[in-house]
Amino acid sequence: MPLRAAFKIEGLRGGPSRRKLGPGRSRAGGASRQRSGSGVTPGDRVQEVYRRENRRVFATLVRLLGDFDLAEDALQSAFLAASERWPQQGVPRNPVAWLVSAGRFRAIDSLRRQRRMTPWSEAAEAAAGIADEASVYEELEDVEDDRLRLIFTCCHPSLSEEAAIAMTLREICGLSTEAIARGFLIAPTTLAQRIVRAKSKIRDARIPYEVPDRDALPARLGRVLRVIYLVFNEGHSAAQGADLMRPDLTAEAIRLARLLADLIPDPEVRGLLALLLLQDSRRRARTTASGDLVPLEAQDRTLWDRAAIAEGVSLVRQALGVHGFGSYALQAAIAAVHAEAPSSEATDWAEIVGLYDALLHREPSPVIALNRAVAVAMRDGPEAGLALIEPLLTPELLGGYHLAHAAKAELLRRAGHCDAAKSAYEASLGLARQDPEKRFLRARLAEISD
Template sequence: MSEVRARVEQVYREDSRRILATLIRLLGDFDLAEEALHEAFFVAVERWQRDGVPDNPRTWLVSTGRFKAIDVLRRRARFKASQPLLLAQLEELEQADWSGEDVEDDRLRLIFTCCHPALAADAQVPLTLREVCDLTTEEIARAFLSAPAAIAQRIVRAKAKIRDAKIPYQVPGLSELPERLDSVLRVIYLVFNEGYSASVGAELTRDELTREAIRLGRLLMELLPEPEVMGLLALMLLHESRRPARTSPGGELVLLDDQDRSLWDAGLMAEGCALVERALSTRRFGPYCLQAAIAAVHAEASSAAQTDWQQIVGLYDVLLRAVPSPVIELNRAVAVAKRDGALAGLLLIEGILGRGELQDYHLAHSARAEFCRQLGRVEEARAAYQRALQLTRLEPERRFIEGRLRELD
């Protein structure tokens, strides 16, 4: 029984969001699909113990969830005054063709649905992170520095809007695609970032999220090979290539300068760099292409000492003009410090913090602490590290900062 339960839990971790996406397409109802999903996994524990694990667990679970939803609608039709509507929904569901062939594309359909322009802009990303990536409301709230109740309310309103407005569950046609692209790219990158550097928890990375974001990026690239799609896919591939070296065997955080570059994935780096060159050659590149170009400069350096920081600072200058952002300013400050010394970086970071920006962003305080440490300003470094420690919710980062504080002592 324990082996079957472990297998069910594995399938849930790896495939539950794809299964949910397909059930939402089949049922046209987020809440009914979620109920059907959990019912299907509950049945799987018993049936798979008795009959064995099916050859295609994902298809089995979608089919089981669909039949469970039909049972729910039948029960509702007996007791509700809206019986004709429910019966029509039930008949449509029973007659729907379910071959299991469209499952791979369903998460991309779901992303475009969650990013539909009819939905409030501040609801699109939380809804996608909740439904596509299974992030909790609390995790999403932390990522957006918002209250969980506010995030939950946005998600509920967005689901109701999709239901009431009958927003189609489909990838838009080519004529509509460009105007819908920005929000979809943003969501896919947020999914990747949550996997590459988790907002909370015991592990630095969640590889199931990075893999899924890259898979969605590849699907989007097939659908619309625009420069920014290439840029985003390249950026994710280049970051992902470094993931094996970002933690020690014991799970401790390893900074970029200290990483064993022989662990970097050469195949992903080569693919990412080729996409960067292809995107930049169009001369229609945007923020994702520029960020990917910065990542490519890191990838091409044989060692930390060989990194072309002058080129990286120049790329950040262009990126800042395209997308003014205090986080990009912070990243540029780190690059300037690498080029011109810790004091130059510290002055830039203090300027950002002095404007009241990034006060609650732990990486800003970590960077300030690091520059103070390098300059021998021990008490300032200690205070900045302590502030960063108060703000971070990720255990490997907490252990790293605690180690730095011990070094200061």
């Protein structure tokens, strides 16, 4: 079951270390130290690096240590060491490499203590298997690719698709178990058990942390694309909270898609990268300065990123020009039509409906049907769209999906059915979890009530 909508409706939501890591000692961190300035303290920098880089450090620690739980403990130990040392010694020139090195040393110390207590334990084997110091510093040059390696590991075909996606979103992207469980419509405890079993399978089967060779790529590519897409989706329209967007996640998803596109000359990889670029190109125009949502038709298109649009459109043409393109390329084509239109009124809605027809044929989904219905309404009028949306609002389909009720409400408003629109907006508001969306829906209700 999809974690999030296949295509958003824009506006509606279209222990201490044995080795000192101070100045001049750590090749990973470098001899240079960044002193605080402009009121930013080293403690602030620890928090900033944690927010921005903790999953990047984690992915490298998983590769070096070969175990998710050991890597998580090492990650926390590394940031604890940073919070103690950086205020006295200054921030390292390369904070990520410093943290990876610190985490690895602490993991080795922990395993060696276990080995002294239980000489023939698995801990002894694990400690012996961790790369030596020289190789660690050589491998730190590859930190940038570690999250991609970890995604391929999590998407191994021996794991169920739901477990693979859930584990990737939790371990690589740092989403909470509760947030992921809501997307899968299951209990958090059930999801947590699936993630634990998946980790155990990776460990027990000794699945390597690597990007597979070309012969093994096809078996995992679909899942990897889906995971990158879901990461972007969470950043593009966060599942809940005070902010509409999480630019750190969208940037990470685009970076991973670029790495994948360089690795695999596949039309769907290009299509995915194009889709992410085109969707992200509207970021600056999607909210006001106060964080309120701006619908697509009301966005200032001069704020759209024209360089990202040009790159995205070029990638769409490349993807559609060869055999083997699929749903990501088609979604990117839809986004390209929007991106190239000078206004909502001048958008080629007939072409968008045709693209949705092709997408729905290839990937039948009530969410895609909903988006198609909105496009039909833009082409043929709100009543035509309402006739297509109403059958989707059943408990088995989109009855619990707030964007479906929001789409219905918007079309009812445009058609002049204010009382029915008010009821639909209230239904959507009761299901919405994101603060900017709630404010948008309340504003619409206020307009109708005035």
